[in-house]
Amino acid sequence: MRHALWFFVLVSSHGAAAEAPGARLETLKDALEYGLRHSPGMNSTDRARAVATLERKNALAKLLPAIDLSAKHGIQKSSPSTRTEPWYGELSASLTENLYDNGASLTELSIARLKEDLADVRFRKKRDRFLADTAKAWFQYLKAEESLRIQGEQLQLLRKQYAALSSDYRQGLKLRKDYVRFRTQVSRAEIQETNFRVAREEARNGLLKILGVAPESWNRTTVSVPSLPRAGKAEEDHEWKALMVENHWEWRIIRLQREIDEKEVNLEIRKFWPRATLSSGVKYSSADYLAPGASVKKNDRWDWNALLTLEYNFLDWGTRSRNVEIAREKQRISSNTLHDQALEAKTETESVVLQLLRLRKNYRSALDLRSLEESNTSMMETEYRQGRVAYLDLINSYQDLASARRAYVEAVYDLKQAALEYRYHEGTLYDSVFH
Structure with a gap:
């Protein structure tokens, strides 16, 4: 009995220690493919599409012999x-x-087909929205990682300068106030690095959450960080034209829903007719x-x-009339909702283009600013070694360079996010990513 108990404990311990393998995400495409396979939200939307297909097949089966x-x-x-x-x-x-049967079965089949099309459009809208949100989370993580790297380099540079200043201070070549002021700069940089490190972990957790990575696999999931890219030709030089609202996913849903509402009202009106x-x-x-x-x-x-x-029913105490009125009121309510959605879609399409043009301009400015700050810092280092500028001017130059580099990182990834958002509203995001 004792041996059996020990065997049970060992087996249980081994099972508890067994861990699900983590994911390895090396590119944005890897992350998107993983998310499409593991996201609970995408799984539910796909199942809703399958349900609509089954309901359409049931409506068709009513026309066949039994x-x-x-x-x-x-x-x-x-x-x-x-x-x-x-x-x-x-x-x-x-x-x-x-x-x-007075065309009732054919009308129901037509409604079922429209609902199947509607479920498919909603699935593709959900898929593209998921891809856009995942890409945004991916870029947020890369941006946080790159910002942390820049801050780390800034901190190492300050520590190196601080070590040289400390040596001069101990030899009596620098004043104590200069030493203390430099030390505060290093402390501030250390605090900023800690903040960037926390932001990096939060961005990583947000990415793993949206991808649907199991919580027990978070520590074993690796996300590779590629070298910082320039904004591609598609983002920087592409002529971003005004979007056609008719191509927006929401607009496609609106058209199908209006057809469904109209046919459901007609189905209720048919009940007034003599039934043959x-x-x-x-x-x-x-x-x-x-x-x-x-x-x-x-x-x-x-x-x-x-x-x-x-x-033919001669008397139903107004039930059919009320059912028709109920269907029409539901149609009016749906029409109001669809009208609001159409306005929202139009506003979004206009805003996306304006945002994209603004971010493209910001990117070009950030690229120029980074180049200027790099040249300025190089010049300040030369003049500092020659004793022409004070150390505080050099430190300010380092800080300005780090800020310019972070601004460039933000501009690159913000522009890439905006380009993907444009493709989402254009209805071509999935094809542009995978094809």
Whole structure:
């Protein structure tokens, strides 16, 4: 018993220690592909699309013939008795088809097809929105990583200068106030580095969250940081034209939803019409074949029918009228919502282009500023070694250079994010990323 207990403990410990493998994300495309596979939100949207497809198939199946099989076996008694044996058996097979029902089934099929198209558009909208948000989180992480690297280089440079100043101070070549003021610069840089490090971890956690990485795998998931790119030709030199709101995902949804609402109102109006139903069927059956001397073939029979049924409800106490009014009110409510969404889509498309043009201008300015600050810092270092400028001027030059480099990093990644946002509103993000 004791050996069995120890075996159980060892197996349990091994199972608890087993860890799910982490992900390795080396490029933006890797991150996007991983997110599409593991995001719970994308999985739910894909399942909603599958449900719409199944509902469309059900609506189509209503137009097809139905085959029913039935078998009954048991004991049957009646009073007064008309049977010599209590055993009863019956087999039947029937084929039925509803040939016409005032177009209700065709209208329902049309609605189901529109809903399937709507679910597909919503899936693609969700997919592109997910790609845009994931890319934004990816760039935020790279921006935080690059900013931390710049601050680390700045801190190392200050520490190097501080070590030289400390040596001069101990030799009596520098005043104490200069030494203390330089020390405060180093302390500030250390605090800033800590802040950038925290921001980097928060950006990484935000990226892993949106990708759907399991919490227990966060520490084992690696995100590679490529060298800082320049803004590509597509972002820097592309002629960003005004977006056509008709291509916006929301606008496509609006068109489909309006068609669905109109058909649902028509479906309710049809209930006012006299109902004509044309149906046909064939049935084969056999009963009482369990009785002595009986057989299935001896007692079988065939039935067929072709029926035209006319129905009209003269009095329903206003139920149909209210149902039509309910459908129309729902259509009006939906129309108001869709109108607001159309205005929002138009506003977004206009804003995206303006934002993109502004960020492209900022990028070019940041590129020039970085180049100027690099030249200025190089000149200040030369003049400092020659004793022409004070150390505080050199320190300010280092700080200005670090700020210019961070501004350039932000400009690069902000422009890339804006370009992806433009592709999202254009409806071409998925193709532009994967094709």
